[in-house]
Every structure is written in C-alpha cells, then in structure tokens.
Amino acid sequence: MSTSRPIRVTFLTFYYEAWDALAGVYELMRADARFDVRVVAISRRLTGEAGFDDAAGVSAFFDRLGIEHQVNADLAGLFDGAAPDYIFVNYPWQRNYAPQYRPDALAAVARIAYVPYFSLPLVQEPVDGVNPSSGFEPIAAHLYTQRMHQVASLVFTQDEFTRDAFALTQRGNTHVHFVGSTKLDQLVADYAAATEVAGVAGGGAAGADAAGADAPSKTLLWAPHHSYSSHWLNFGNFVQIHEDMLHWASEHPDWRVILRPHPFLFGTLIDRKVMPAGELESWLNWWNSLPNTSIDVASSSAQVFAQASHILTDGISYLAEWPLATGRSPIFLEHAGHWEFSPLGEVAAATAHKISMIGELDAAIALMGLGFDRVIELAELHAAALPNPGRTAHRIVEVVAADFEAGSDLVDVAAITEIPWELQSNREPLE
Template sequence: MRKIKVVFLTFYFEAWDALAETHRIMSGDPRFEVTVVAVDRRLTGDEGYGGVADVSAFFDSHGIKHLVNADLTALEPDYIFVNYPWQRNYAPQYRPDKLAAIGRIVYVPYYSLPLVAEPVDGVHPESGFEAIGAHLYTQRMHQLASLVFVQDKFLKDAYGQLPRGNDHVHFVGSTKLDALIEEVEEIAESGKLAVRALTTLVWAPHHSYSPHWLNFGVFASVCHEVLDWAAAHPAVQVTLRPHPFLFGTLVDREVMAAADLDDWLARWRALPNTSIDSESSSAMIFAQADALLTDGISYLAEWPMAMGKPALFIENPGHWMFSPLGELAEAAAVKVEGVGELEGLLESTPSRAAEISALRDAAMPFAGEAAERIVAAVVADFAGPDGKGSGSALIDPAAITDLPWELQAGREPLRD
C-alpha cells in the first residue's frame, strides 16, 4: 500500500495535547506521510480571523514542522485530523463541508472528558437535561467525520442513536489524560521542579456565564474576593490559570466592562504573590501546585487523576447538570462554599481516594493506549474492506441532512 497522507489541521494549539501523541507516533511510522497545518481562527470577542502567528510559534517551540494557512486541496490528504468542532471559529475554507470534500475528517475531542449534560432544548435548563450534551456529537464536524474517537462509552452510545449509527465511532479513552499524566510523571522524575517557598494555589476559572451555555463560571462574582484573599495571605502563591476564552468572553458577553477587567488585572499583577500563567502546559501548572481551585470544567477531572488528590470546587449552583462522568468528577472534588474556606482547606484537604479511583476506572479504560488505538483504527480504515488500501468512502455532505446543533435556533450564528 502507498503511504497514508495525514494532515493535522490546528488552530486550537492550546489543546494540541489531544493530538500530540498520535502525531508523534504517525511521524515516526513509515506507513504515514504527515503534515501539520497551522491556521487562523476567530474566537469569541475577535473581530476577524487571525492568530496564526501564535499557532506557528507554538509549533516552532516544539520543533514541529508545519505549513501556515495551506491549501488542503493541494496536499490531497487521506485524513484530516481536527480537535475542535465549532465551525464558526474556522475560516470558511476550513469548515467541515469543505474538509469532507477533500479527505476523511478524523475528530479527536479537544477536551479531556465529556462532563456536562445539556438542556433538552439547549436554552431553558428547567426543561430537563439529556445525559450527553447534543453539542458533543451533533455539530456539523461530528456529522461529517469519517472517524470519531471518544473518551466515554455513553458518548459512543449517543452516536448510535443517530441515523448514521456509530460504527465509525471508537471508544479509546482520553488522549489528553494520557498525555497529562505522562507529562506530570516526567516532570516529577526529572527533578526540574524548583523548591517552593510558598504554598501554591492554582485558580482556574471557566469562561461560561449564562444559563444558555454551561453556566459554570463564577469569576465575575468572586474575583474581587479572591484578590482580597490573596492580598491577605502573602504566604500563598496564587497562580491564575484562565481558560483561553475567559477574558474575551467576559467582555464580549458584557459580564464585565473592559475597563473594570483591566483594572482588576492591573491590581492582580501588582501583588507580589499573584500571577497569571496562560503559557505553561497543564502538567507543568499541576506539578508546581499544591492545590487547585476551579469552578469547572475539565480541570475538575484532570487534577485528581493526575495528582491523586481532589480539586477544590467553587460551584455555580445554576450550572448545567453533570453527565455520568461529570458526576464522578464532582464526587471526587471538595466543594468550597466561600473563598474564606480556602485557608483551612489548604491546611487540611479531605481525602477523596475512593472517589478518585472510581473516576479513573471510568475515564481511562485503556490508560496510556488511546493514541495507539487511534493509529490502529486509521490504518484499518485506510486498508478498506479488501485490505489493499482502498479506504473507506468519503462522506457526502449532501447525504447528511439533519440540521446540525450549531445551526439550530438560539445558537450563535455563523459570520463570515
């Protein structure tokens, strides 16, 4: 058989860890011809498409050769790996209908685990919840993917309820968790961690502030209280780890005025024991910390499985319900009723050993093997029914007529 041409299409480099090990394996495998393509993006609050220089700089820093805003048609890929489904953030030439006409889309989720259920109508939480959020498997990128890899058997079952079925969906576990745990262990074994003079608390706020979407974020309601707490506890180093969308969403959704946010950030940066770290990997953030405070979502599960101790969960009581895996993550956390509790919890955090073990069993059925299973599935798909490299058929966008999640009423409109 000829080499399998694979393109990794990336603008969400903040979640490259979802693809990194698969890319590493394929790049060293003579059966594959691998190309990485960095592209512009438009996130919440952005006026236009841009940012590819940051994506490119990220790949340069990791020694990964790549193209910038390349013409995928000219590359003739057999498979196009993506880790991000929301098509509104892609430039038009990289949206799923365009990709499916060029090659087979392979979707590996950018998040570690599907932790949140979804209101039945997507708008009014009081109407009831689906156990698995529809946005996790019914967007256009999901519909047109030739191969999908999921971290949860419940999500695979959800795909099975759709007209297309789930023969193309593979339950492999979480590539992100595999990568996170491996990196944390490598950091610990390397001896590179500096001796900390202060107790280090990582504060990781989420970007969602409305019942219309997730509603986990409490930054706007607690940020001044956390600032005052940090000022009153100089023996604690507080590292703010903002979600990549946090600051843009706060302003774009009019949760905070830009001037008020800028003022808060200036005061935060002025304290000797506070900082902002948007650049380090999650593993490095974790390895340097004694505790984690978060309002959700992914770190609620990632921290206990990587560190073996519970996250401190400051909960928005109006957040969307947890999925079955989310309930396990919630049980593995320690709830914080108010910022004033932090001092006592840092001195003595309750154990959640049994709950963390249950979460790990459910979330990592093939611990350390997810990327290898992805590679094997791509090889099998490319071999085709005859085993000679005929490959699976391309998905015909015209044949998938169900209205995708993001185009339903009440969703954010596509803007070109």
C-alpha cells in the first residue's frame, strides 16, 4: 500500500521504568521521514495500589528526557483528527491500564505493536499456572497468551522459543518477529554512556577487565524483587533479610549501599499483608537515617549500575542485565524454592556468585576482589542474549515499515475466542 504520507506511530506508556524497551525505536522513527511520531503518557495503577494516578510521574519522566508528549490523550484523533496507524506498548498486563487504554480499545483504533518491557524470559511457569508442584512449562503462558498478545498486530520477541510458542495459539505466529532485545541494546549503550560520564572504563562482556578495574569502589547496589510466594515466582527475600541488610550496612560504614526496590515491592508487601505498614515504615526510617544508605527509584538501570561496584539481587531481570551491561558477575541471593529458570535463565544464573544468606555476602565480595568473575559464563550469556547487539531497534523499524507497505488490516478482536491468560481461573481480577 504505497502512500505519500508518513506512517503515524504513537508510543503509549505508563511504565516509564521500562521506557528503554521502546527508546531506541522511538529515536530511530523520530529521525526517519517515513514516520510521524507522537508520545502519550497515561495513568497507571500498579499492583498493590488502590486507584489510577494522574500520570504525573510518567509525564515528569518524559519532561526530564526532553520528550514532547501528551497526557491521557484521545488516541482516535491524536494526529490532527486522525488515528495512529500503530500504537507501540511495552507492557501487556491489562489490569494496570485504565479501561480506555486496554488491549481491545487500542486494537479498535490502530495496530498494536508490542515490545516486551523486560529484558529476557528467564523463568519457567507452572504447567497449570498456579501450583508449582505440577511441574513447569518451558515457556511461561503469560508471555504469549495475554489479551495484549492476542490482539497485537505485531509482536517482537527477544528469543526464538517465545516466538515458536505463539504458533500454538489461535492466530499462530506469522505476526511475531524474533528480533532480539531492544531493552538490552539500550541498556548496554546507556551504561557505556553513563560510565563515560562518571569516568568509569569498560562496559559489556567485552569490557569486563577494564570495567572491573575502574568501577566505583565499595558501592553495593541492593535490588530486591517483589515476589515472595510459591504462587508467583518466589524469588524475593526482602522480608527475610531486610533487618540483616540494615545491620550489614551499619557494620560497613566504608560501603555505600543503594537500595533499588522493584517498583511493585513496597506496595505489594502492604497490599498482600506480607509486612505490616508500620513495620515497613519503621524500617525505611532506620534505613534512611544511616549515613551510607540511600534509595534510588528515579535513576535508570544504566545510571544506577554506573554508580555501583557490586550488585546483590534476589530478582530476575538484574541477574542478566547487570552482567550484560557491566561485564561483571552479580551476587545472587537465592531464595530456596523459587520457580525454575528457563534454559536462558540458567545461563544467566551461572554468571553469578550465589549466596543463601547475608552472612555470606562478605565472602562473596572478597572472592570477587580476587578477580573471580565468571568469565566463561559471562561470555556465554552475552552470546545467548545479544545475538545481534545494537541492531534490534533497526529491525523493528523495518518490520513496521514493511507491514504498513503491505497494507495489513486491524485485528478482528471478535474473532479471537481463546480465553486470555489473565481472565482464566485463579488469576487476579481486572478491577
């Protein structure tokens, strides 16, 4: 379908913490005469929160980046009265979207293009989606069977295994493209820029030796995950070790400790009654009172990585992202009974120094100080996770251009009869 007008593309997001999944595509399209690009910041309700916010946080984020945007705009008339041709999203969980921006509403306006908000699928899912004792499936069902996946015109995956899983669905996988990870490409590039500004050498697996030599001294990044139960991932250790970490920080005044909580952590702890609100508030007051501790929820992952010499994480994404960006091994505080790693997750976990309690942290740091980064494992992860480093966003742009030229139709949402993952039994309700 040849046309003289630019392709109208909207980047729609509330999950600005993962804007790096879309940033490279946005920058390329913004500089490409084939595209007319608009950005829309929308309200969100994260897990554990009672209602939707006013989008002030995501709007402020775009302001800091100097990205022109609209807030909670009417998409149907966004382009001087015309609708977009494509709406890019980086987040599939529809319960966190206001109703007017949920998948069916978006698909009625334009072609949805979904780029995953996370870097890599590192964990397997229980076969029945609920009970880990039933065994695990190789590709988690929520990675390809949510409503956003079902009604997207274009889906971009970071690995061939997820692309192949889409073939099992009603629509198949002709609309699914294995392109690599925009998030990881952006992370590696941003980390290199952040370390250059900070005067830190290296970055990425190829620069591991330099990065290890010149990284900031004695700064520990502590990144706890929000999962806490065998019903969902079960990686988080915050409740078990938060007092131990407070003690460790107080006993190591020569160390700077940056707490980087998962965005859902504190809200989920209270909402799910894992910790009393008063206990968490008291702990946070103690943490913030120490001279060598801080909490960073504003910096990008690359920026906070560039401030640290070591990372302690019990979570998932940073277990792969830290070694890919920095070329250094993470310290993995492994929670007994966590859900099984995917094959790619096993590769990522192999790069780490594993500990089971904070009492083992000093020994792990000492071992790394002797140069015991897992060099072979780091190289294997780099090869598996970055098959086409630095080119993922370019590939996405060309797929969109080709799809528009071919004149693809909007998805007929009424024809999709499969029950989406989030509406199956034992899932969280939309409201």
